Amino acid sequence: MFDSESKYYAHYIGLHKSISSSTKKILILGGGFGGITALKEIEKNFQKESVEITIVSDKNSFLFTPMLPQVASGLLHASNITIPIRYFCKKAKYLHASIDSVDLDNQLVTIERSFDHKVRTLEYDYLILALGAQTNFFHNEDLKKHSFTIKSIEDAIAIKNHIIVMLEHAAQTGNYELQRTLLTFVVVGAGFAGVETISEINQFVKKSVSKSYPSINPKNINMILISSKDRILPEINEKLSEKATIFLEKSGVTIMKNTKADGADEENVMLSNGGKLSCATLIWTGGTKMDKVISDLNCEHDANKRIIVDQSLRMKNKKNVFVLGDCALIKDESADTFYPSTAQHAIREGKLVAENLMLVFNNRKNLKKFTFHSLGIMAIIGNKVGIATIGGRNISGFSAWLLWRMYYLSKIPSFGKKLKISVDWFTDSILAPDVTHIGLIKKKEVNSIHVNENIPSIKEQLLSNS
CATH class of the missing domain: 3.50.50.60 (FAD/NAD(P)-binding domain)
Structure with a gap:
């Protein structure tokens, strides 16, 4: 039954x-x-x-998702964009x-x-x-197995760690083809998540190579963004989308339009046009369910x-x-x-x-109806470069980048987190990227705890010892 x-x-x-x-x-x-x-x-x-x-x-914390790509690139510390749910529970009870x-x-x-x-x-x-x-792989188990996602804080940390490992491996080989494969980063999905992710990774990898990896040939770095549509950022108007495309391509990102990822293995991404890309890093932002x-x-x-x-x-x-x-x-x-x-x-x-x-x-029958006009949409697409549509007006470049930072910083719920993010942003502007790799973290599995009911309570034990 x-x-x-x-x-x-x-x-x-x-x-x-x-x-x-x-x-x-x-x-x-x-x-x-x-x-x-x-x-x-x-x-x-x-x-x-x-x-x-x-x-x-x-999850025991609220995640400020607009800044997630900046955790994947190491720009922000993971804890700075997460706030414990219990922080908000003044009267409420939280259950993990x-x-x-x-x-x-x-x-x-x-x-x-x-x-x-x-x-x-x-x-x-x-x-x-x-x-x-949730992330939707459209029943493609190979893509699910061989790609990273960027939906959670764990995803962002995993991507950053993986990128650093690829840099370390690439620094130890003189083989052109191997180094190029290790330094090829493919992001599938050209919406806001995909564009901001490839942008952050592009900045992080190139800056890290120039500061910390002299044995890597920068020409072997290959950034690829795959869009199933005929343009990127379908959420914004075509004019602004074209500006973003031009900037990304100038910064070294290859954009493949009208293309889908059909499959993947450990070192390749199979494309809908019959092509194949050799890469060691695949990030999927191609759909939700x-x-x-x-x-x-x-x-x-x-x-x-x-x-x-x-x-x-x-x-x-x-x-x-x-x-x-x-x-x-x-x-x-x-x-x-x-x-x-x-x-x-x-x-x-x-x-x-x-x-x-x-x-x-209050036993009122006439409830309020939901109406909302978007305040605008924004994205960061490079170092001190952003795009935005505010009140029907297109903004791009440094002003859009600054507006993105100011707006989203103001929306972080905790003053302490605001301060930490500001410090992260400042130190990133003057220091080399941190390429510390966080190794495997031991996790103790606690699947059950058996309680002996004959054992005195903590209160009884304290009283007997006094």
Whole structure:
């Protein structure tokens, strides 16, 4: 009857679910821009209400993703763009666990603790779904096996470590072909993530070679960006895209348009045009897909499994479930299209969810509708060079680069992190890149801890020793 222990457990809890309505339970799933913004606003708005706020995420920190490529290039320290979720929990409770399933009918969420896989089911009165998207390899196992991704802080650290290893290997060979293969870096996907990643790596590798690797021939460095479309950065207008293309090509990046990566092995990338690239580094930014928890939900989805929501960001036919961020399909009525999944949209969505939740608590039926006009889009494409579209106006060069830094620095939640990032940026401008390789880090697996119930409690032990 039940195909997993967790589903049976959820069923059991549902039968014995508490019926007390004195304290309403608000449950947030996801610790990205949308989930954290919703958490902060709810804590601020619900200071006097009798509510129990819980946020669940399998990562114990909020990741400032716009700066992730700068961690991959060693420009920023990894901890400087991550903020512990507990930092935001003034009233809320945080649970570090993976989400196993969501039972919309019984208002239950089953979670699993990572170290011993212990299953627990949480009740909710109001649910906020803010789970981010996952990397999509389109069922190509070879690409998945032989490429890096850049979605997490672990990804960025792994890329940096790998680049340094390639530099060290290349410095020890006089073989032209081998050195060129070791120094060929291929990024698949020419959206913002791909363009900023190839740009950061390009700067890091070339600067490192000039300062620290005299035995490497700079002519053997080969940076390749693969775009499935006829241009890069499809999110921006063609004029600005062309400017970015010209600059990247001048800085030594080869852009392959109307091309897809069809496969890969340890030293090659196979292309849709029948060609093959010899490379030791492949980074995939070519697509995303929904988390299985989202795609398995019994609700309306679009073709990409995003949840279709109304203008108040509520799930259809489930008025106590709000959806935002990557997993939500939100109609832009003014433009007859759908809002993109960007950080600035997720932040505004999180604020609206908190506002509408307060209206629901006050028994208001007319909730606010989501409307948002993008403040603009920006990207860094080189050393002190950026591109931006602000209010329909194109900006490029140093001013766009400076604007990117100022804007995103202002959005970092912690003053301490702002200060550390500023120091990192300053030291990078005057010092050579740090090419320290972080070796294998030992990890102790704790899968279960057996508790002897006959052992006195810590309190009893302390009293007996006094």
